[in-house]
Amino acid sequence: MGQFYLENEEKIRPGVYNRYSNRGTTNNTGAVYGIVAVPIHASWGPLEKVNLFTASEIDKLKAMYGTSGTVDAALELFAGGASKVYVYRLGTGGTAGxxxxxxxxxxxxxxxxxxxxxxxxxxxxxxxxxxxxxxxxxxxxxxxxxxxxxxxxxxxxxxxxxxxxxxxxxxxxxxxxxxxxxxxxxxxxxxxxxxxxxxxLVGGADPEVVNSDYSNAFNAFEAYRWNAITIDSCEDDVKSLLQEYIDRIYQTGKWSYAVMGDPTSVGWANRLARAAQCNDKLVIYVGGGWNDSDGPVDGYRAVCRVCGLISSTPANQSVVHSAIPGAVSLIENLSNTDYEDAITHGMLAISMDASDTVQLDAGVTTLITPGENDDDGWKHIRRLVTRNESMDRVDRALSPLVGKVNCDKDGIAIAIQAAQKVLDAMVGEKKLADGASFYVDPDKPAKVDSAYFIIDEDDIDSLEKVYLHYRFRFSATA
The missing domain is CATH 2.60.40.4290 (Immunoglobulin-like)
Incomplete structure (x- = not known):
């Protein structure tokens, strides 16, 4: 009968001896949804520090930052469906009462x-x-x-x-x-x-907030893991800073996107122009608002609630015609032509379906003219989210192997196996079409410490347009 032995222990009797140990667990490379970063104006709370709150910690958020200023930007993210929100109080200086x-x-x-x-x-x-x-x-x-x-x-x-x-x-x-x-x-x-x-307590004064404070906030968020970022402002300069930031960090492997927009007080034509001017696959522009039971939700509040909704929607679902939580009626009534113009200009408009449900009319990014390395898939929010998720999950599957396996056929095989497992999982989750594959680039052989791979994948889109052809016939006889 086999017995257990301790590490480095030598038994006296002949026989079979056993021991076991934990060889480690498989790296968790599941999808990341509903995590958003937002800077806020507040009359209370720590300045220039990032704090994380979950959807069950709204009271904690209010205790830390109060409810004045633009704290409601974070609250709107939770109202839209975000599960976690990173918050940064903007500004420098100020006086404590x-x-x-x-x-x-x-x-x-x-x-x-x-x-x-x-x-x-x-x-x-x-x-x-x-x-x-x-x-x-x-x-x-x-x-x-x-x-x-x-x-x-x-x-x-x-x-x-x-x-x-x-x-x-x-x-x-x-x-x-x-x-x-x-x-x-x-x-x-x-x-x-x-x-x-x-x-x-008297003499308290809020800190001054300037555009550079937003840049400081964005830089502070960079150390954390989130899949979407938004702002508590509709100012053009701040939106430009956000777009520059999201484009920069995407190149460093931060697979995320930004949500911004304008209130309905900005003319319709101007909103269309501003969305089209972004022309960016990583920017989603909200160009409308709605009424809820407490009154109008517009501007940055509408942007943040929509951001919460988009960020929490998994890649095997579309945000097209997604109901906006809490919305009860439209602020503005638009024509069919208006909604078509919104899509062609890369702007999310708000509509109402036949059941009077207030919804996102489409699911587009602001990309109008794809660049050399882009395709029309980047115009769709679902495909943007799917592609971001694919790159993020493959990265997380391969990162633990860096420096831990040999750069030979065995090490390369381990890398292929780890990445292919992610692609197969996403196929099973109905995010990628059958046939997604990860293989060695035949035109770039491995070097001493480097290997090159190709990932072939087709992301799945949602059924968005249904064309019906009714063929009627009048018969004069029974």
């Missing part, structure tokens, strides 16, 4: 404690200091936003040898605050903090 509390001296109360907001911005925070109703030996500091209590910190009432200021600072430091920091003004005073009610 503060208030200085006094002691309880009767004649000349002394400044004893400064409460300062953690972040610069105009968010309206207030503080309350009061005795705790349920315990006469305790007081409490309340941080509030309007009528909402955000945080509460208890601290002991001053005794002969103690200071309420020191105790409160220590308690807040130990518990941690998401909203304020406390600073002792100076030694002195009587050691007691005077009661106050809803005293506002």
């Amino acid at each position: 503060s208030v200085t509390l006094k002691d309880t001296a009767v004649d000349t109360p002394a400044d004893v404690l400064t409460v300062t907001a953690l972040y610069p911005g105009q968010r309206s925070l207030s503080v309350t200091v009061r005795e705790k109703l349920t315990d006469a030996t305790q007081k409490e500091l309340l941080i509030t936003d309007g009528t909402k209590i955000l945080e509460t910190f208890d601290f002991a009432v001053k005794e002969e040898s103690t200071s309420e200021i020191d105790t409160l600072i220590s308690n807040v430091a130990e518990a941690g605050s998401q909203y304020v920091k406390l600073t002792k003004v100076a030694e002195g005073g009587n050691g007691e903090i005077a009661a106050v009610s809803n005293v506002a």
Whole structure:
């Protein structure tokens, strides 16, 4: 009977001995959907830092950035279907609001404690200091936003040898605050903090945001993995920066795309012209809006919700005639000619079907005139997503092999097997047509440390146009 042996162990008796180990798991090269990056204006939150939120962490997002400014850009992404959103608060400078509390001296109360907001911005925070109703030996500091209590910190009432200021600072430091920091003004005073009610932190100012802040945001996002990026602005300069950015990082292997657009206040002809001017397979231009139950959704909000919808749609499905979550009616009524013009100009228009469902009328990128290495497939969002997914998944399948296998026939065979497995999976997922193959480039033989391959694949498009021919006949006889 076989027994187990330990590594480097030598048995005494003749026989068969066994051991096992984990040789590693297969690299996960599944598709990545619904992950979006967006920069925002906000009156609260960390500046120039990227934070990730999932669809179940919307309350966490609001707690970190508040709800003013363009925080709704991130919320619209989730409303559209995004599963994860990378958020970056734009701007530099600004001022954090503060208030200085006094002691309880009767004649000349002394400044004893400064409460300062953690972040610069105009968010309206207030503080309350009061005795705790349920315990006469305790007081409490309340941080509030309007009528909402955000945080509460208890601290002991001053005794002969103690200071309420020191105790409160220590308690807040130990518990941690998401909203304020406390600073002792100076030694002195009587050691007691005077009661106050809803005293506002004043002097807060939002940071200044200029175009270069968007460039900083884009560069910060580059270190993270996402499949779409959008912006909280419809300004032409910002859109140009985004297009330049997505084109640049695509060349470095960031298989993604950008979504931008304009509000309906921009004339229809101008929207068509702006979309066509992009002429970019990596840019999707949203040229319309809609009404939901709370009113119009237009401009960057419409762009972001559509971005969430597109980013979460798998490559074996099309966004053509996809219902827009929450939309109930159209902002503008367009003719058939208008919708055809939108398609030929590379613009996503919003339409309504026979069941009064508000939807994306088509699924086009802004590519109008393909370049030398492009084909008409890049004009379709589904094919853009499929091709991005194919390159991304093959890259992730082969990356673990770099530097780990020999550049000989055996190593090349391992690479072919790994990549072909991805293509076969995508065929099975109805993203690629049968026959997708990965093989050695016959015109470029392997070198000492380099091998060249060709990937032949046909991406599948959706049925978008149905042509019906009715052949009627009138018969005079029964």
